Amino acid sequence: MDGVDLPERIGDYTVERELGSGGMGTVYLARSRGGRTVAVKVARPELAADPHFRARFRAEVDAARRVGGFHTAQVVDADPDAPAPWLATAYVAGPTLSGLLAERGPMDEAGLRLLGAALSEALKAIHDCGLVHRDLKPGNIIMADDGPRVLDFGIARALESTRLTSTGAAFGTPGFLAPEQAQGLDVGGAADVFSLGAVLVAAAGGQAFGEGTPMMLMYRAVHEPADLSALPEGLRPLVACCLAKDPAQRPTAKRLLDLLAPPTAGARAADEPAYPPTLVPPAAPPTPTAASAAAPTASSIADAPTATAAPHAEPRGAEPPPGFPQQSDLTPEAKNAPAGGNPTGRAAAVVTVALLVLGGVGYGIYAAAGPGSDASFPKATHELVIPESMVDGAYSRDIEGRLPADPQPDSKDRKRSTHYIADYTRTSAGSGKGGAFRTVHVYGSSGRYKDPEGDRDGLIGAMTVTGSETVSDPPRTIRVPGSDVDFRCTTVDNKTVCGWGDDNTTVAIAFTPTGSLEAAAAETRKIRDNIRKPITQQP
Numbered sequence: 001m002d003g004v005d006l007p008e009r010i011g012d013y014t015v016e017r018e019l020g021s022g023g024m025g026t027v028y029l030a031r032s033r034g035g036r037t038v039a040v041k042v043a044r045p046e047l048a049a050d051p052h053f054r055a056r057f058r059a060e061v062d063a064a065r066r067v068g069g070f071h072t073a074q075v076v077d078a079d080p081d082a083p084a085p086w087l088a089t090a091y092v093a094g095p096t097l098s099g100l101l102a103e104r105g106p107m108d109e110a111g112l113r114l115l116g117a118a119l120s121e122a123l124k125a126i127h128d129c130g131l132v133h134r135d136l137k138p139g140n141i142i143m144a145d146d147g148p149r150v151l152d153f154g155i156a157r158a159l160e161s162t163r164l165t166s167t168g169a170a171f172g173t174p175g176f177l178a179p180e181q182a183q184g185l186d187v188g189g190a191a192d193v194f195s196l197g198a199v200l201v202a203a204a205g206g207q208a209f210g211e212g213t214p215m216m217l218m219y220r221a222v223h224e225p226a227d228l229s230a231l232p233e234g235l236r237p238l239v240a241c242c243l244a245k246d247p248a249q250r251p252t253a254k255r256l257l258d259l260l261a262p263p264t265a266g267a268r269a270a271d272e273p274a275y276p277p278t279l280v281p282p283a284a285p286p287t288p289t290a291a292s293a294a295a296p297t298a299s300s301i302a303d304a305p306t307a308t309a310a311p312h313a314e315p316r317g318a319e320p321p322p323g324f325p326q327q328s329d330l331t332p333e334a335k336n337a338p339a340g341g342n343p344t345g346r347a348a349a350v351v352t353v354a355l356l357v358l359g360g361v362g363y364g365i366y367a368a369a370g371p372g373s374d375a376s377f378p379k380a381t382h383e384l385v386i387p388e389s390m391v392d393g394a395y396s397r398d399i400e401g402r403l404p405a406d407p408q409p410d411s412k413d414r415k416r417s418t419h420y421i422a423d424y425t426r427t428s429a430g431s432g433k434g435g436a437f438r439t440v441h442v443y444g445s446s447g448r449y450k451d452p453e454g455d456r457d458g459l460i461g462a463m464t465v466t467g468s469e470t471v472s473d474p475p476r477t478i479r480v481p482g483s484d485v486d487f488r489c490t491t492v493d494n495k496t497v498c499g500w501g502d503d504n505t506t507v508a509i510a511f512t513p514t515g516s517l518e519a520a521a522a523e524t525r526k527i528r529d530n531i532r533k534p535i536t537q538q539p
Helices: 051-064 097-104 109-128 155-159 189-203 214-223 233-242 253-260 343-347 452-464 517-531
Strands: 013-021 025-031 037-043 075-079 086-090 141-144 147-150 353-358 361-366 382-384 395-397 414-426 439-449 471-478 487-492 495-501 505-512 532-534
Touching: 013 037, 051 075, 097 141, 097 189, 109 147, 109 189, 109 233, 109 253, 189 233, 189 253, 214 414, 214 452, 233 253, 382 439, 382 505, 439 452, 439 495, 439 517, 452 487, 452 495, 452 505, 471 517, 487 517, 495 517, 505 517, 517 532
Parallel strands: none
Antiparallel strands: 013 025, 025 037, 037 086, 075 086, 141 147, 353 361, 382 532, 395 414, 414 439, 439 505, 471 487, 487 495, 495 505
16 A cells, blocks of 8 residues: 555565554554465554463464454464564455445345354354354455455454453444453354344345444344345244344354255255355456455455445334254353243243343343442442533533433443433534534443443443544543542544543543644543432432
8 A cells, every 4th residue: 555664574474555553453454474475463563562462362363263264264373472572364365245245136035044154153163162252244255256264363352351442341342242242251163143134134225223323223223123134035034033132032153054055055066156246356356446346355444335224114024934943952151040031931031030021022231249249349339310411501402312320230340331322512602612623422330340341431432442443543541630539541543532440430521623632631621520410319
């Protein structure tokens, strides 16, 4: 790429050009000494300085080598001990699924079934090796001439162990990540199955959870039914099962493969293509420009736009067919789960259930006491409030898109946590009252936290880490004069984000347009004084 200083070599590989860059690192097209083409992903410097990242990176690379290259990009080399850890995979020529959809439009039912079968087979291979992909999306799927390939091993999963996505962070891509990911909970193979369901909706021309900010998409993934209206009628029951809120109620990748694979797949004629024409990439790889929707990539860092979504509608055909999924076909999490799909029946089998009824579909949100005793958590002294205006009237709360407070399940590090989301806009008199920014997006929680700064960094990461972001100002800790807490601030893409974490409140605030980190920290202190209030009566 013009104007970019490329490294001459990475390990034993000669670098030819940059394929893409983003929040996790930079990907280069390179050649081995024997002339084989590879894609080399190099970690960002701040990741290289994190010993936890290196340890996880080493373990994940060793595991990823066992997956094989049938439906993945084969890991061929890596050096987790290099000054900048790197990973080399076989280069897979072809457009991303997102690029192909933008170029050729949605797939028909036959194409969707073949795509789903191939992705199920890839996930089965990944899960059989004890791995979870965690970020399956159209931009991480290359449509090679021999079928889809799932990309992004090693660095992406190792990133999950760093302070960049620490306790409470939602690693993944909003719109495709599972509810348990959006809530910062432990994930298993069921999270990948949820993502696969969202990918099939996208391949049909829809968007499972509509459009909006990352926070809005994650909220819908947790609380609202998916929009399945873009799917053919015959696929809606199956995809509805993939997108179940409860991971224990989703089918395994193996069961999905059984349901999606053509019954005569093994007897296909020699001259019959394995995939319909819409899945065949251009004969010659296009040049790697940002404007090229079919640009070849082995990194998934630069996503092309997806097809326009169908209008948001209530899901139809959401009931699974008789006997699907079978108890033996559910994810491992389901083995000890209460039987039956009736949320009311399930309520009798758990300590506490808050039942949300959205769009006529009930989902159980579990709020059991959770691990850890009260004595092991800090005393509850403060809580968050969401006022109608802030900073002496400089910002007024937006009326549209208001969301209710969202109680969270307890975990070993968080107790009695409630999430809040609110958007504010500067008033006409705001600039004269200290309103330094045009819009303010507040994403935070109040409760009791053992690692409040970790939760703070998780919220900031959820707001900023997409895999294709541009970091203008790296994260920096700022202590505003007169403040009793440190603020962590960064500028990513078109927003400046600051956050804090104390024993009872953790908050990230996104400001637009971007400004200096010092100005954002000063504004964050004013907002903190407005929305963090003492608790007068202990629970």
